[in-house]
Ligand SMILES: Nc1ncnc2c1ncn2[C@@H]1O[C@H](COP(=O)(O)OP(=O)(O)OP(=O)(O)O)[C@@H](O)[C@H]1O
């Protein structure tokens with residue numbers, strides 16, 4: 176990386192202004208759109224143009240050179256599933272933006288968590304030994320999930336957590352601000368993956384209606400440009416998750432990512448996750464389809480969501496250390512909801528016990544009356560098995576007047592029945 180002070184004709188005040196706006200190196204300046212730099216208060220159009228052009232000249236970006244000299248330097252980060260890595264031809268690519276879009280429960284947050292761990296693996300195990308920035312707009316980041324994934328990959332969970340720099344985001348402007356801030360972090364902390372889960376949630380909520388569309392796309396454009404520049408400058412992989420909306424294509428209705436052309440064209444890889452064909456309540460099998468990638472053939476694969484991230488099989492073994500020997504009840508008290516789920520899954524096994532649980536009514540579970548059962552049904556929870564795979568925290572948020580402790584209690588009582 177080249178220091179901003181190396182740019183011809185730049186002064187200390189201009190360096191400070193650029194740094195305050197997330198442009199921390201000559202490379203970042205050279206790749207910034209003119210309009211972004213010109214808008215920085217105190218710089219002005221003429222200075223912005225001079226500095227950008229000088230930065231490009233200094234970096235040799237204004238020469239044509241033989242294609243044989245292009246240094247692509249792409250590295251790959253494993254997704255946790257060999258099948259999914261396969262359709263990417265190696266895993267998520269560094270230096271590029273990858274968009275994963277899909278409906279509710281399709282596995283986007285699980286992929287975000289898995290990659291936050293695998294990025295830290297050594298090269299021979301599918302990682303790049305880098306740190307991670309996690310921009311969490313939906314409050315779904317889970318330390319417990321990271322801990323389990325770290326154990327699966329035989330990494331120290333505390334160390335893994337200490338290399339994930341997470342920010343909970345409350346507004347689209349906050350999101351823009353943290354994307355700008357991410358640049359300095361990438362420079363100083365060997366960040367190799369930036370996750371934005373999810374890209375559009377806040378924008379969609381804040382800029383509602385057709386009248387706000389142009390404004391929303393403007394903000395989005397700024398974010399995508401900043402992320403592309405960071406990805407390229409620091410050879411960082413960027414994972415953007417996105418929601419879908421149903422669109423009419425002539426006579427047909429199809430799910431498509433939101434955000435329009437700005438996201439579609441800004442991302443190098445676009446992958447769709449699907450629950451369709453598999454009931455997302457009773458199966459954790461998912462489908463991934465390459466929708467758009469300049470260098471990849473059309474392809475699709477199946478993968479699973481597990482308690483320890485994305486995988487090729489429904490069950491994966493997590494190596495246990497002596498410190499993992501625990502009393503199950505004590506564990507419930509600690510509130511590790513998802514480990515509870517794993518315990519439950521072990522009880523169910525794959526020998527048909529899960530089928531047995533399907534035949535028991537929710538109202539048979541101690542503490543669940545008719546009214547509560549209806550509220551659970553409204554959330555798509557129809558069977559005991561559905562109840563057991565829920566995260567207590569998430570479910571408590573969706574059902575008014577119910578705490579995560581209460582949900583845990585139901586899950587304990589439900590387990591007794593099977
Ligand atoms: N510990 C666990 N073990 C097995 N499956 C789990 C576990 N935790 C969550 N799941 C499953 O993962 C799915 C949710 O996946 P995820 O949160 O990645 O979806 P998403 O695509 O991010 O959805 P959204 O659009 O709501 O954010 C649910 O079907 C849930 O049952």
Ligand SMILES: [Mg+2]
Nearest residue numbers: 283284313315
């Ligand atoms: Mg999610």
